[in-house]
Amino acid sequence: MTDSIIHTEKLCKRFAGPKKEVVEAVRDLDLDVAKGEIFGLLGPNGAGKTTTMRMLCTLLSPSGGKATITGFDLARQPHEIRRHIGYVGQKGGMEHVASGRENLMLQAQLYRMSKDEARRRSNELIERLKLTAFADRKTETYSGGQRRIFDLASGVIHSPQLLFLDEPSTGLDPQSRARVWEEAKVLHEQGTTVFLTTHYLEEADALCDRVAIVDQGRIAAIGSPAELKKQIAGDIITLGYEDETRAKAAFQLLEGQRVILEKHDLGTSLQLYVDRGDEALPEILRIVGQGNYPAKSVSLTRPSLDDVFLKLTGRSLRGDGGQS
Ligand SMILES: Nc1ncnc2c1ncn2[C@@H]1O[C@H](COP(=O)(O)OP(=O)(O)O)[C@@H](O)[C@H]1O
Ligand SMILES: [Mg+2]
Structure with missing residues (x-):
């Protein structure tokens, strides 16, 4: 597919498990994500979501297969890919003793933006994501939801085409979760392609244009939430x-x-x-x-997406609260 911003062929990752056994975390992944989509990997704890995302972000090398991200080859052009993507990990990465604004400036420096450019872009994001009220407080005083929105902002400080979000709303209260969804949509409407992982059915349903249901390292089904539900x-x-x-x-x-x-x-x-x-x-x-x-x-x-998951795997996703 020519307009795919993510294209993978038989991408896989094997780890050595605790007893030296082989853990096939991701198996033969074939995936195409179109420019402008919000695409979600939905699956339970241990399904291989983080491993997949870290490979696509150049943070982990695949055991096999190949991928093209933002038009560049994953194996040969990781540096080019990094300039075009943003990544917000499961735990976020802000310095607690600094303010949200200072964190954004720091992040901008990592991307070698000039001071002026960094200041301009930080102001713009703070305003656009409505962070002004607490932008100059130390981030250790932030609520989980406020911190996560700042994580989103720092993930897009360099205006990436493609934003990766690993479990963007895990551990947040429902109100903060709704806020994170809203802001992810704002970034998306402004042209960013969003690739996220989640084990929340509601998140996949509310946010994603298309969803891949993953279980034990494999894609069990792929489609829009409505298409997936229509299977039942x-x-x-x-x-x-x-x-x-x-x-x-x-x-x-x-x-x-x-x-x-x-x-x-x-x-x-x-x-x-x-x-x-x-x-x-x-x-x-x-x-x-x-x-x-x-x-x-x-x-x-x-039928809900959980019923789709149940039909495909024989197990329910609901109640799977833990995350590794
Ligand atoms: N560094 C690692 N070493 C060994 N096994 C790992 C490593 N990282 C992940 N795994 C295993 O790979 C599988 C998928 O993990 P992960 O991608 O974190 O799943 P998810 O993000 O869907 O919860 C799990 O069985 C996990 O224990
Ligand atoms: Mg994970």
């Missing part, structure tokens, strides 16, 4: 139970029911894919009720 036709009925034993018993009662297209046992709840929820629900409730395993809670929903 119909409605989803979720039955909640007091404990796993009762849920399992109900699961067995529902064996072989034709109205159920597919079903998953999620421990204390059961997830049932049906064609038409309004028709299937009374039938299903009747079966579990007559079998003496009435559900404690019942919900009928449209």
Whole structure:
């Protein structure tokens, strides 16, 4: 693809694990990201998201395969690539004893911008991202959300074409998260291509034009959130139970029911894919009720990205809170 800002072919990364075993963190990754997209890698802890991103950012050398980033070859032209990309890691990287503005100036110097240019660009970003109120306080006094927005600003100080964000809103409260999303969108609207990783379904859904669902180093599916959700036709009925034993018993009662297209046992709840929820629900409730395993809670929903993940991998992404 000629207008791809990221193009990879069979990119892979192997590590030596704790017992000297081979860990295939990223396997045969084929990916094209178009200029101007917000593209997300969505997957659970350990799926290989950070490893992928660090390879694309020239911070980690691949074990195999090749990639072109901003038109340059990853293996042969890493310096050129670095001039055109910005990277905000999972932990951010600001000096706490300095103010946000001083941090931006410092970052600008790393990119060899002149003092005047650095000052102009810092002022512009501080204004544009509405950081004026706290720009001159030490960053150690910032809230997590304020710090993350400054991280975003320092990632784009040199006006990169392509911005990499590793888990941009992990650990933030919902309000700060919404703010980070808003600012990522602002940067995007101003022409920056954004490549991010996340284990939050809501983040992928709210922010990304396209999403690659990754699991165990592989892409399981790729498309817009709407396209991915369309893979699951119909409605989803979720039955909640007091404990796993009762849920399992109900699961067995529902064996072989034709109205159920597919079903998953999620421990204390059961997830049932049906064609038409309004028709299937009374039938299903009747079966579990007559079998003496009435559900404690019942919900009928449209498919979410988590349902797509579940269908592809047999596991749920929800509740995967930890990050390495
Ligand atoms: N430096 C390393 N040495 C050995 N194993 C690693 C290293 N970095 C990552 N891994 C392993 O690679 C896999 C993918 O990790 P990572 O890319 O951090 O996943 P994610 O960002 O999706 O949580 C995990 O199994 C992790 O333990
Ligand atoms: Mg990670």
